Amino acid sequence: MRHVITLLVALAPLALSQQPRVSNARTExxxxxxxxxxxxxxxxxxxxxxxxxxxxxxxxxxxxxxDHKGGPVQLEGDTFAAVLFRVNRRSVEKVRSFSLSCDxxxxxxxxxWLTGAKPAESLALLEPLAKSSQPxxxxxxxx
Numbered sequence: 001m002r003h004v005i006t007l008l009v010a011l012a013p014l015a016l017s018q019q020p021r022v023s024n025a026r027t028e029x030x031x032x033x034x035x036x037x038x039x040x041x042x043x044x045x046x047x048x049x050x051x052x053x054x055x056x057x058x059x060x061x062x063x064x065x066x067d068h069k070g071g072p073v074q075l076e077g078d079t080f081a082a083v084l085f086r087v088n089r090r091s092v093e094k095v096r097s098f099s100l101s102c103d104x105x106x107x108x109x110x111x112x113w114l115t116g117a118k119p120a121e122s123l124a125l126l127e128p129l130a131k132s133s134q135p136x137x138x139x140x141x142x143x
Contacts, residue, residue: 018055018080018100019055019082019100019113019115020053020055020082020098020100020101020102020103020104021102021103021104022104022105022106022111022113023103023104023105023106024105024106024107024108025051025104025105025106025107025108025109025110025111026106026109026110026111027106027110027111027112027113028110028111028112028113029112029113029114029115030042030112030113030114030115031114031115031116032054032114032115032116032117033116034121035054035114035116035117035118035121035122035124035125036121036124036125038114039052039085039114039125042087042112043085043087043090043091043092044090045090046087046088046089046090047089047090048088048089049086049087049088049093049109050086050087050088050109050110050111050112051084051085051086051087051106051109051110051111051112052084052085052087052111052112052114053082053083053084053085053111053112053113053114054082054083054113054114054115054117054122055080055081055082055083055100055117056080056081056083056117056118056119056122057079057080057081057119058078058079058080058081058099059143066098066099066101066102066103078099078100078101080099080100081097081098081099081100081141082096082097082098082099082100082102082104083095083096083097083117083122083126083141084096084097084104084111086109092129094134094137095126095129095137095138095140095141096137096141097137097140097141122141123142126138126141126142127142130142
């Protein structure tokens with residue numbers, strides 16, 4: 001377990017520049033000082049559907065694979081995972097996580113991509129959501 005934590009901490013600075021390939025979205029990139037407080041401020045100002053996302057080093061064994069649609073399946077994929085939150089009317093509606101090698105279709109919604117997220121901050125943001133009434137996406141992202 002200690003080796004996994006050491007690996008995640010060592011990879012964290014690389015996550016600053018990691019971003020999935022995004023189409024069909026109005027993408028905006030913002031650097032964060034504190035993931036939780038910046039995320040909450042953005043979500044609180046969101047009246048209509050939007051996505052907020054960031055990258056973190058992924059733990060060994062994390063699947064997070066893309067849906068297979070005839071392209072190659074990467075057996076030795078990325079070392080980072082994207083964590084995305086669908087927000088609407090100041091609250092989180094859905095949490096998704098997957099490999100950064102996946103192509104993302106934003107469905108025409110805004111996507112605010114946060115850089116500088118740290119694994120411990122991501123965990124602190126996801127833990128309360130994992131205890132909510134719909135924990136599946138948050139639990140998958142934590143795993």
